[in-house]
Amino acid sequence: MSLRPPSHLAGASAEAAFDALGHEILAEKAAALGRAGQRVEKTLARLRENGGDEHRPQLLRDAAEAVHGxxxxxxxxxxxxxxxVIREYNIPKAVLARLGAK
Structure with a gap:
């Protein structure tokens, strides 16, 4: 399947428009990756701070969901x-096990 720009974007400006779109997509992917990383940091911090109490199963679920995302x-x-990244974030084996890792 080929992709054609709209007729009003024909010519050199079409290439610039698609380059701008590609740049925008890459920027959004990077921003989403940053937000996902922040969520991992927060959930792992909560797990480390409160992991020994009765909330541990829920904290493990939250951390596994964040890491999976x-x-x-x-x-x-x-x-x-x-x-x-597993080493960088020091992701516990209990979280990785919930993702199917051995």
């Missing part, structure tokens, strides 16, 4: 390997 957003950005 972050991994998906990374993959949408073309970043397929998560080993470095």
């Amino acid at each position: 972050y991994f998906i957003q990374r993959e949408l950005c073309g970043l397929r390997k998560h080993d470095a």
